[in-house]
Amino acid sequence: MSLSPNEMLNDRYEIIRTIGSGGMAEVYLAKDNFLDRLVAIKMLRDQFQNDTALLEQFRREARSTARLIHPAIINIYDVISTDEEQYIVMEYVDGINLKKLMEQRRLKLTEVLDISIRLAEGLGHAHNRNVVHCDIKPLNILLDKELNPKIADFGIAKIVSNQTMVYTNAIMGSVHYISPEQASGGKVTSLSDLYSLGVVMFEMLTGTVPFNGATAVAVAMMHVEKPIPQLSQYLEQVPEGLQEIINKAMAKNPSQRYQTAAELRRDLLNLRMQLDPDQTNLELLAGREAEAGTKEAFSKTDTVVMQPVRTSTVDPDLADTRILQGRHTAALPEKKEPRLEDEIKSALDKLGKKHEEDKQEMAVRRRINYTRLLLAITALVVLISVVARFALGGSKEVVEVPNVVNLSAMEAKTKLEALKLKVDLEEKYGDKDTKPGTVLEQSVKAGEKRKEGSLIILEVSKGAEIKGVPDVKDMSLVKATSTLEGLGFKVGKIERKYVKDARIGSVVEQSPKAAEKAPKGTEVMLVLCEGDKPVPELIGKTQTEAKALLKAVGLELGEVRVVSDANVKRDVILTCNPDAGTKLSKGDKVDITVSDGGPSSGGYIDFAIPGNKLCNVEISVRDSNGVRIVYAGKKKGGIRIRQKVEAQGNAMAILKVDGRVVEEKPL
Numbered sequence: 001m002s003l004s005p006n007e008m009l010n011d012r013y014e015i016i017r018t019i020g021s022g023g024m025a026e027v028y029l030a031k032d033n034f035l036d037r038l039v040a041i042k043m044l045r046d047q048f049q050n051d052t053a054l055l056e057q058f059r060r061e062a063r064s065t066a067r068l069i070h071p072a073i074i075n076i077y078d079v080i081s082t083d084e085e086q087y088i089v090m091e092y093v094d095g096i097n098l099k100k101l102m103e104q105r106r107l108k109l110t111e112v113l114d115i116s117i118r119l120a121e122g123l124g125h126a127h128n129r130n131v132v133h134c135d136i137k138p139l140n141i142l143l144d145k146e147l148n149p150k151i152a153d154f155g156i157a158k159i160v161s162n163q164t165m166v167y168t169n170a171i172m173g174s175v176h177y178i179s180p181e182q183a184s185g186g187k188v189t190s191l192s193d194l195y196s197l198g199v200v201m202f203e204m205l206t207g208t209v210p211f212n213g214a215t216a217v218a219v220a221m222m223h224v225e226k227p228i229p230q231l232s233q234y235l236e237q238v239p240e241g242l243q244e245i246i247n248k249a250m251a252k253n254p255s256q257r258y259q260t261a262a263e264l265r266r267d268l269l270n271l272r273m274q275l276d277p278d279q280t281n282l283e284l285l286a287g288r289e290a291e292a293g294t295k296e297a298f299s300k301t302d303t304v305v306m307q308p309v310r311t312s313t314v315d316p317d318l319a320d321t322r323i324l325q326g327r328h329t330a331a332l333p334e335k336k337e338p339r340l341e342d343e344i345k346s347a348l349d350k351l352g353k354k355h356e357e358d359k360q361e362m363a364v365r366r367r368i369n370y371t372r373l374l375l376a377i378t379a380l381v382v383l384i385s386v387v388a389r390f391a392l393g394g395s396k397e398v399v400e401v402p403n404v405v406n407l408s409a410m411e412a413k414t415k416l417e418a419l420k421l422k423v424d425l426e427e428k429y430g431d432k433d434t435k436p437g438t439v440l441e442q443s444v445k446a447g448e449k450r451k452e453g454s455l456i457i458l459e460v461s462k463g464a465e466i467k468g469v470p471d472v473k474d475m476s477l478v479k480a481t482s483t484l485e486g487l488g489f490k491v492g493k494i495e496r497k498y499v500k501d502a503r504i505g506s507v508v509e510q511s512p513k514a515a516e517k518a519p520k521g522t523e524v525m526l527v528l529c530e531g532d533k534p535v536p537e538l539i540g541k542t543q544t545e546a547k548a549l550l551k552a553v554g555l556e557l558g559e560v561r562v563v564s565d566a567n568v569k570r571d572v573i574l575t576c577n578p579d580a581g582t583k584l585s586k587g588d589k590v591d592i593t594v595s596d597g598g599p600s601s602g603g604y605i606d607f608a609i610p611g612n613k614l615c616n617v618e619i620s621v622r623d624s625n626g627v628r629i630v631y632a633g634k635k636k637g638g639i640r641i642r643q644k645v646e647a648q649g650n651a652m653a654i655l656k657v658d659g660r661v662v663e664e665k666p667l
Helices: 052-066 098-104 109-127 156-161 169-175 190-206 216-225 242-249 261-275 282-286 316-328 340-394 409-417 477-486 543-552
Strands: 013-021 025-032 037-044 076-081 086-091 141-143 149-151 398-400 422-428 439-442 449-451 455-461 466-468 490-497 507-511 517-519 523-529 556-563 573-577 589-595 600-608 614-623 626-636 640-648 652-657 660-666
Touching: 013 037, 076 422, 098 141, 098 190, 109 141, 109 149, 109 190, 109 261, 169 216, 190 242, 190 261, 242 261, 409 422, 409 439, 409 455, 477 490, 477 507, 477 523, 543 556, 543 573, 543 589, 600 652, 600 660, 614 640, 626 640
Parallel strands: 422 455, 490 523, 556 589
Antiparallel strands: 013 025, 025 037, 037 086, 076 086, 141 149, 398 449, 439 455, 466 517, 507 523, 573 589, 600 640, 614 626, 614 652, 652 660
16 A cells, blocks of 8 residues: 555554555554654555455454554554554564564574564463464564564454465465465364464474475465475484474374464473573563463562471470480489589589570570561461452452443443443544444453453544545556555446557546545546457367467467366367457467367277177277277177277277177276
């Protein structure tokens, strides 16, 4: 889409320059003048706005994506969805996408693992909220200066996946990463994202995608049928366990894959720690969220169950018992008259022994008192945290959020505030049928439970946007379509007519005319110039016949492509480009595709002649070139006849006896 520098969107976003372009949308760098920050704006092309159900899914997916808050996912700031325009305002990442990084240099193994772990965390966050990306590929993974990955394009890819997929060169960028179930038209689930992530990991490790071919169809079939290439074909050393991770992530059968992103992250993290435990990022070890499948780092607010404090001292009661026992079993002095020296020594010994016993008993009691103090402090901290939690939020009532969509902003605000809910209003353009000031969407769905004081964001319509129709005369259809869609208009009915001196295929008329004002989303009717030499009907004709027919109307035979078709005679035309009836200028060329009649076959064929009488025998061959007789004569019944034959494509040998078909054999 084509937005000009300095052009304003929503009276807020000032376009700076184009930073990306794809088959579905244009991406612009813009400045949010309200918050004074750089943002990225993805503007959806209008060919995706012709289906009401498709538009509703885009709005639902975009709203769902806006609620994904994770460091590995691009933040969504605003979603604009009207009849005239569909665009998303998102976080701007100052860096490059993963595809460009891989083109610049080969990634280190540790870099691959670090990036993959964070991508698994981001996908796990989305999958836990029932959001499936459907288009995981390097172009949709942005990297900042520190190589922190951020997944982009959530939700939009889901729209394409629900349409009939046509395998052309236009989707070659995605077909290399689609899962077998996507390639075969099966159900897309969160496991499809894990397969695509496995392909991305393979490419980061080897520098190439696992499956590649000349056409998108060929690549898609490889995902379904071909085995996963071995990393050892590309790497000199493959760490133990790495191939097993790739094999499980890219299993053909979804039931044999990792069943959650958390499982994949766990194996990647284990391998990362085995390779270089000292350099493993602490952030990876802790995990960005509990959803990632690993326990969060210890928090000061966590409840901790403590084991009883163990002490190396003895129980004081037991100590007293032992002291008493020691006193009881002490040796008694011999019964003799004590001497003065002995009495003094005995008194000193008893005094010293008593002093030592008192010291031991005091130490035991001191340690026990310290342990009791620690337990008391712990209990007090737990009690304070419980009381604080109750005082700060535990006493708030839980209310059911009502439905306020299609109400006026004032009515909705009054209704929500009556339930003690906080309300914030965000304006955006609505469609032409929506009255300005009407609530288009609410951040919390009706029926969900929230505590009093919770914030509810309401998206309020500010009416439809009116713009000037651009001048697309003399442009090709492709350029005219891009110009119109870039300003929010649609290509309507297309007519053709011959205009002398005008370039074939260019726009010669448009309605509404250039500079006329119209609501965004208006269909613009185009008239294209065509030639005056119609292409004749060539399908079913031979090359010689086609050349003569073209020459008769002033045209020439162009490229001749031969394909194998066993059901069509050799040299017969299967397709032509342009189609019959298309008007061209004198001397223009028409390309054709002809059949080669299929692969040739030949050899000997045996038939048994029935009966025992002399009869008329005929052997014929039916193939892509028609029916022809290869033998005719008289033979006596009861014998076998052997005949050499040659054929083209799917062929059948036929035996007739006295004019009646007796037997048919394929060649």
